[in-house]
Amino acid sequence: MSNKKVNKYLNIIDYKILSKQIYVNLQLVMDNLFLKISSSLLAFLMLFSTLSFTVEKHYCGDFLVDVSFTGETEGCGMAMNKTAAIQKKNCCKDEVHQVEGQDELQLQDVENITFQKQQFLTAFVISYQNVFVLPRSNTKFYKDFSPPDIPLDYQVAYQSFLI
Numbered sequence: 633m634s635n636k637k638v639n640k641y642l643n644i645i646d647y648k649i650l651s652k653q654i655y656v657n658l659q660l661v662m663d664n665l666f667l668k669i670s671s672s673l674l675a676f677l678m679l680f681s682t683l684s685f686t687v688e689k690h691y692c693g694d695f696l697v698d699v700s701f702t703g704e705t706e707g708c709g710m711a712m713n714k715t716a717a718i719q720k721k722n723c724c725k726d727e728v729h730q731v732e733g734q735d736e737l738q739l740q741d742v743e744n745i746t747f748q749k750q751q752f753l754t755a756f757v758i759s760y761q762n763v764f765v766l767p768r769s770n771t772k773f774y775k776d777f778s779p780p781d782i783p784l785d786y787q788v789a790y791q792s793f794l795i
Contacts, residue, residue, distance in 0.1 A: 656766055663764075680733075681733060681734055682733045682735075682737070683733045684731060684732050684733040686729070686730045686731070688703075688704060688728050689705065689728075689729070690707065690725075690726050691724065693724075705726065707724065
């Protein structure tokens with residue numbers, strides 16, 4: 633068997649091993665990306681669950697004139713004079729919507745974990761310990777073996793020659 637054929641088979645085997653390594657590396661990158669995205673989402677969820685804010689709206693008649701998220705709303709300029717002898721009905725109204733976030737977070741003490749919870753956590757960790765670990769094999773099987781013998785010369789049989 634010629635060296636070209638041996639090199640061709642070794643290149644095919646190298647390609648298969650390389651493609652498998654690329655797949656494993658890509659999977660590790662995707663796992664890291666998923667971990668970063670999920671941790672960022674959980675951090676934002678924690679931030680927004682404890683956030684409190686106030687929305688103030690000013691209506692003049694039935695029309696919304698001003699909305700404020702940071703402070704008091706500005707009036708529409710139709711403030712009624714309270715010292716007038718004849719009191720007219722005020723056409724303006726202010727609405728305040730206050731959204732309260734969590735003030736206190738629940739913290740779990742390690743002392744509150746019962747024996748049943750410890751058993752469950754131990755069983756969970758042991759059963760799922762090796763589920764997400766990818767097997768890594770750096771052995772190269774083609775080093776110790778020669779390529780198989782080809783009983784037929786395909787170039788001659790199919791008459792395909794490089795010119």
